[in-house]
Amino acid sequence: MVVAASEHLHVIQEEDSSKRRQILDGARKVFMDLGFDGASMGEIARAAQVSKGTLYVYFADKCALFEAILEQEALQHGQVVFNFDPARDAETTLKDFGRAYIHLLCRPGGGSAIRTVMAIAERMPDVGRRYYARVLDKTINRLSEYLKAHVASGDLGIDDCDLAASQFMELCKASLFLPFVFQAAPAPSEQRMTEVVDSATRMFLAAYRAK
Amino acid sequence: MVVAASEHLHVIQEEDSSKRRQILDGARKVFMDLGFDGASMGEIARAAQVSKGTLYVYFADKCALFEAILEQEALQHGQVVFNFDPARDAETTLKDFGRAYIHLLCRPGGGSAIRTVMAIAERMPDVGRRYYARVLDKTINRLSEYLKAHVASGDLGIDDCDLAASQFMELCKASLFLPFVFQAAPAPSEQRMTEVVDSATRMFLAAYRAK
Amino acid sequence: MVVAASEHLHVIQEEDSSKRRQILDGARKVFMDLGFDGASMGEIARAAQVSKGTLYVYFADKCALFEAILEQEALQHGQVVFNFDPARDAETTLKDFGRAYIHLLCRPGGGSAIRTVMAIAERMPDVGRRYYARVLDKTINRLSEYLKAHVASGDLGIDDCDLAASQFMELCKASLFLPFVFQAAPAPSEQRMTEVVDSATRMFLAAYRAK
Amino acid sequence: MVVAASEHLHVIQEEDSSKRRQILDGARKVFMDLGFDGASMGEIARAAQVSKGTLYVYFADKCALFEAILEQEALQHGQVVFNFDPARDAETTLKDFGRAYIHLLCRPGGGSAIRTVMAIAERMPDVGRRYYARVLDKTINRLSEYLKAHVASGDLGIDDCDLAASQFMELCKASLFLPFVFQAAPAPSEQRMTEVVDSATRMFLAAYRAK
DNA sequence: TATGAATGAGACTTCATTCAT
DNA sequence: AATGAATGAAGTCTCATTCAT
Incomplete structure (x- = not known):
């Protein structure tokens, strides 16, 4: 009983x-x-x-x-296992993360949350701020932490890791995200995503690999 | 009568x-x-x-x-004199363009058009597509043309200039655009914009400067 | 033109x-x-x-x-010509006023305003207060002024003319108003109204006529 | 089980x-x-x-x-011991009753029942009628009976005792009840209630005391 | 051409009431 | 007997649009 x-x-x-x-x-x-x-x-x-x-x-x-x-979305985002184990080498980590990230954004109905919130951020600033903090900024920070670890280990040479994290994430969206959300192109193929993420990684490491 | x-x-x-x-x-x-x-x-x-x-x-x-x-906006964007004179050197051109571009996006009430269109792109796909083509894609193409000229002249080594153009534009937004549209931060200072654009340019050239 | x-x-x-x-x-x-x-x-x-x-x-x-x-009602009330000419003798004036007043209250759909406002006075106190001030209190004051004039002239002997005015008005409602608003009786006949008003006047003068 | x-x-x-x-x-x-x-x-x-x-x-x-x-309210009202013992003298009885009555009406949250019922009497006439009969009219009748006894005993000279009862009750409300229910004034003080009831009693007896 | 009065569909929200447990 | 989840009708209010002038 x-x-x-x-x-x-x-x-x-x-x-x-x-x-x-x-x-x-x-x-x-x-x-x-x-x-x-x-x-x-x-x-x-x-x-x-x-x-x-x-x-x-x-x-x-x-x-x-x-x-x-949005709360749910935030939880989901948080649970997506971005493997930021500092022990992993940078190239692999960035590529894996990049693919996972762009998948998230360009999945069918994908950039929707980001877009929907963006749309009302002006009228409901609190909602916008909260979403940014809980979803977008959080991911930036996690990547930034990873980068800092590799800077510390001498792997990478980066001044502003927060900026670098943001740069990598933006790079991954290049040629993919905007056409997708504006419906100017269908969701990108796996191959295209890999190409773009690889290119982003190359560029990132070209700039930040310790000499 | x-x-x-x-x-x-x-x-x-x-x-x-x-x-x-x-x-x-x-x-x-x-x-x-x-x-x-x-x-x-x-x-x-x-x-x-x-x-x-x-x-x-x-x-x-x-x-x-x-x-x-939106039509008007497109015309305006077209008129903003991005100086893509192929005779200018890449570093200066990219920095000038980057600053102008980020200014456009982060001006008070700035990302508004892009955001507003994004918001209704799903319900009115034609509007979204047209806006993308007439405003965003157009700028990418103009930058891409510029890059191609410099690839031809042996200055730069780029496979996919459209992607590269898009990458540079995304890089310029790093750490600036999203916090701005989500109202998580005020419009960035001139100095910060310059820093970010400089960093973007450095990274871009590190990856694409012809060896 | x-x-x-x-x-x-x-x-x-x-x-x-x-x-x-x-x-x-x-x-x-x-x-x-x-x-x-x-x-x-x-x-x-x-x-x-x-x-x-x-x-x-x-x-x-x-x-x-x-x-x-309610505003309109207030105007209407104000326009009902209660003849409070101080030159008129008390008995006639009170009887005329009394009849006009009870007519107003007991006309078909009559006490409605008072009742309707009363009903919401607790939830919308401002509305209640305003109505009281603009309609009910105003009439009391006008009658009170009249009485004061006759006190001054030695006709009547009244300490508290505001109270007396209110008393007369209440007296006129006796046996008429409550049964009417509670629908326990149909609108009273002319004759009955006259009887009640006459009785009220008699009582009022019995108490307040100067000795 | x-x-x-x-x-x-x-x-x-x-x-x-x-x-x-x-x-x-x-x-x-x-x-x-x-x-x-x-x-x-x-x-x-x-x-x-x-x-x-x-x-x-x-x-x-x-x-x-x-x-x-409302039923409950009726019972409660009935139980309020208005002492209408015919043996008591008129002045004391009226004053006691008047004070009890006005206390009932002007107690905090007091005219509420009467007001609440009044509010819906038009839409639900039965409710209104029943309330009037069981609460208001009943009290009138009890007072009327008392008055009749004193008329019979030669104390008072009244033609229409129902009317007289109603008149006394209305008099007691003068300057007190309406301001109270319309929230134009706070609940009246004990002293003010006594004054008003005393004045009502004086007026009543001036008109109806047997000569 | 320019106006502003008028409309009616449809949005968000509340609430008395029912029903399975 | 007692609950609380669920409902759908109805209420207030907004707004894109039309029309006579």
Whole structure:
């Protein structure tokens, strides 16, 4: 009895309530497809196969629902195993990271989060700031830490590792990301991504490999 | 009446009607500040100091007005004199271009166009594609042409000049653009922009200077 | 041409715009019948024969529309010619006033304003206070002034004329107002109103006539 | 388990179920504070520390719950010992009654019931009528009976004792009740109440004391 | 041409009520 | 008996667009 009782404890808003997940899944799709303003709570309800009212049982309002999705996105990003083990050699590490990163951005419906948040950052600066800090800046920092370790070990010669990290990430997007988000080109092929990341790595190391 | 009628024969959509300009100016401000969905025709009318009805005299609907602004933006971008004279040496040219480019993106209210279009690219793919082609891709191509000339002259050693052009542009944004659009940082200082562009140029030349 | 031009000056929100009046008329009926919460903007639009949107062209929101009606009510009340000419003798003046007052309160749909405001006074104290000051207190004061004049002239002997004014008004409601607003009785007959007002006057003078 | 089943055989609508009381107490507070429309079943559930579902176990719907509260209010009013012992002298009786009555109306959150019912009397006439009959009219009648006794004993000279009773009650409200419910003034002080009731009594006796 | 009044579809949100447990 | 999750109808308000002048 003591043990089984927990089954009956339906704590709503429990981070993992199945309905909550269901809503988040539906909402993410709609938000990412249509943007914050373009997405209507009605559409979201339909996508999540819930009544409109239920949406409000789990989330205070449209904005809270949107932020919950970004939160999830942040967690996901954090869990993507960028292997920044300092023991790994720079070239391999950068290439692996670059591929994983560009995959994340250019996956179908991929740059969506970044784009959607960007769109409302002016009207809702807090949302924008938070997203930047929790998702983008975090990754930069992790890469930056890795670089610092290799600077310390004499592998690399870098003055400003934060800048360098950011540079590498930008390099990986070259010719891929913008055409993709503007729908000027379909998602890039694996081969193209590899080419671009390889080129980025070459350029990065040409500039920062310790002499 | 027959005679006087000619007075009424103004060709409305004459590209440079002063009213039209007035509307475009007001509308740009509102669209860029609030995004496509956030901007209301009422607000635009107020900003342009015109009645709401007049908006529809000059533009079929909100979308057409928005596209007209992007058109204008494209023209403006084209007119920004990026000095790509093949006779100039690469380092100077890249640094000048880089600074001008990052200025454009990070000017107050700056990444606005790019951001605003990005936001609706999924719902209005044509708008996105057209903007990419007329504004972003065009600049890439002009830089790419410049690079090709220097490859031909033996100055630079580059396989894929389109990629290289894109890479340089991305490098210039490193640590500047994303914090700016997400409002995680204020517009960067002149000095910081110069530093970043210099670093980008160094890296670019380290990789692509002909040996 | 010079003269006729004024016809074309549609200044919206002009206090007497015909549409505005039309809306106020429809809205009053609905508000008074159903109360503030019971009245829906849709219902009001129907009653006023306007679109729902038009309501919001003339009034910022439901609350503003409601207050506009109270304003009107206040004006109306002020215009009801309670003849408080100090030259008139007390008995006649009180009887005339009493009848006019109770008529106002018990007219079909009559105590509605007072009742409707009372209902929301707790949630919207400002509205309540303003209504009290502009309508109820004002009438008390006018009667009180009249009484003071007759105290001065030696006709009446009253210590607290404000209290006395309020007492007379309350007396006039005896057996009439509460049954009416609670729908426990139909609107009272002319004869009954006269009886009650006469009785009130008698009682008032019995207490306050100078000896 | 078989044995324990009897535990489940509570007769629900038992007038004094403790849960029922608990609900009524919470509901009264919310209804009186926010009015019928302003009160939500959710808020009531919270105030009563009961689940929303439980509300519907004890009461068919919001309206029934509201009426149950009025019922309670009626009982309470009936229990307030207005001492109408015919043996008591008129002046003392009236003063005592007047003070008790005005206390009831102007107690913090006081005119609430009367106001709340008034608010919905038009939409729910039955509720209004019943409340008037069970609470207001009842008190009038009790006072009227008292007056009749004193008329019979030759103490007072009154034609229409129902009217007279109503008059006295209205007099007691003079300058107190309306400012209070419209929040134009705080609850009156003890002294002020005494003054007003004394004045009402004087006026009443001046008119109705047998000569 | 230019206006501004008017519209109606549709957005977000609340809430009384039901139902499975 | 008691719960709380779920619903859908209905409410307030916004806004792109039309139309008579």
